[in-house]
Amino acid sequence: MLSVTAATDAILAALTTWPEVSVPLAMSSGRVLRQNVLAERDQPPFDRVTMDGIAVRHSAYAAGRREFAIAASQHAGDPALSLATAEACIEVMTGAVLPAGTDCVIPVERTTRAGGNIHVEPDYDATARQFIHARGSDHRQGYCLLEAGRRISAIDVALLASAGLAEVPVSKLPRIRVISTGNELVAPGTPIEAHQIRMSNGPAIVAMLQQQGFSDSAHLHLRDEQSVLEKHIGEQLADSDVLVLSGGVSMGQADFVPQVLSNLRVRKIFHKVSQRPGKPMWFGTGPQGQLVFALPGNPVSALTCCRHYVLPALLTASATSPRAAVTVRLAAPFRFAPALTCFLPAQLTADENGQLRAQPVPTNTSGDFTTLASTDGYLQLAADETDFPADSLQPFFHWAQS
Structure with a gap:
């Protein structure tokens, strides 16, 4: 035995x-990823505007300019525009590419429109590069987004999509x-x-x-x-x-x-x-x-x-790792005389110090599965011991693998 x-x-x-097999991205959730996934591009892939407002040259603003002629509008998804003169601005929307020739975004709430011009509140303190999500500041092209061996979650699906993967390598x-x-x-x-x-x-x-x-x-x-x-x-x-x-x-x-x-x-x-x-x-x-x-x-x-x-x-x-046992303290003493490993159902609680404690929940017999519904998993008590005192450290396995 x-x-x-x-x-x-x-x-x-x-x-x-x-x-390994390949499945459509929409079918990949819950599957085990079999290859590392690398970033297709820098993220963000361009200097991204993070506030509705106007894009200007900060040097002009720092020199005292508070009125700017509206040169154009830049929406999210539009190709990048370019600002030709420091006396002008480009209206920008959240998510848009920062126009070339600008390095400062002033929120729309701090401005007023008068005809074809924008006026900024005179006491507004603008800084260079404000409200700009810099290109590559999240990660660079080629960065490892996901490592092989993980079970694909909903958030992982977003990363797979961002990497341009229409098909995903997973375990059969x-x-x-x-x-x-x-x-x-x-x-x-x-x-x-x-x-x-x-x-x-x-x-x-x-x-x-x-x-x-x-x-x-x-x-x-x-x-x-x-x-x-x-x-x-x-x-x-x-x-x-x-x-x-x-x-x-x-x-x-x-x-x-x-x-x-x-x-x-x-x-x-x-x-x-x-x-x-x-x-x-x-x-x-x-x-x-x-x-x-x-x-x-x-x-x-x-x-x-x-x-x-x-x-x-x-x-x-499936090329992934099972959930490992966690170490917990017994909440109450337990005695098991047979020279066998004892798998003992238990409930988990946390004490005032955050230490996990396991309360033994013995079943009436091995047919008493009703008791299992009130448990979180089971303790593995060593075969070469009989008495397991309260506060002793023991391995605990959750019923759920994740």
Whole structure:
């Protein structure tokens, strides 16, 4: 039986990076960027006016001139004009190119118009280069706007557009199929008998995957019949990059999944991890390198294993980094006697010093997923310790990856 660290390392060793593909800019949000993005031009690409008003030569203003003849108007998007004489001005709008031959913008609120002339308030103190956003002051052409490996946000889309990218290089989305096994499972919206339970793991796992941008994820349910499992798991394996199964991996008479995967030539890398919940977890690779995760059927076990192993593996294969654990202080003492790593659900709060504290929220059993709704994530408590005192520092993993 592997330790948590050894299981993580074994999964990482089995990964390959999914290929790069190109998608339209409008489809890039949420995808993983695969190349550095460099600035197409200086930003701003010209001296940009930041105030409606008039553009003048500051030397004329400093010499005492307060009346200027209107030579022209410069709007945002117009080609740059040029001021020919110090006795004149050019009316300018916010966002316009600063006219050549000018170096000072005087706000319209400080001026009055009289026919074809502009008069500036006599006591207005204007300085050279005021209300001018200098060319290249944000960044220069060739500056690295975005680094490869980040998940593209809405703000990133603006930067990609500013770099002139109509197509964006991103990681290919894997085709993921989630399979729930069990005769007792009944889908929401259908009649249910007293001896049955609602199917919750599959929809929750798909939601967890889709929240991280893995949109090509779908779910199906199979009964605990070996021939049925072998037929349908085989079909999904042949047509997927990743399989995530829930249930059928323990030691019961109807736990057929390990044997079915073996029959389908899925190479077992490990079965069972020294942890609670989730000890029966199984991982292997298919004949074409598909990743196969077989998670326990108990909801807390399935969701914890998905968060701790499946999501980090998929993010790593997408050429991005999973969210790391944060160090928190235990808000209350906790005792865990088994020589297993304990994944303990917890709520986060901040003390008066801003230090994160985690309040343990033990589940009633590994089937008590109702309790998880009130938690922010889980603590990873070391297998070689039993007593975890209040204020001790412990690693904490958020349920969400971002």
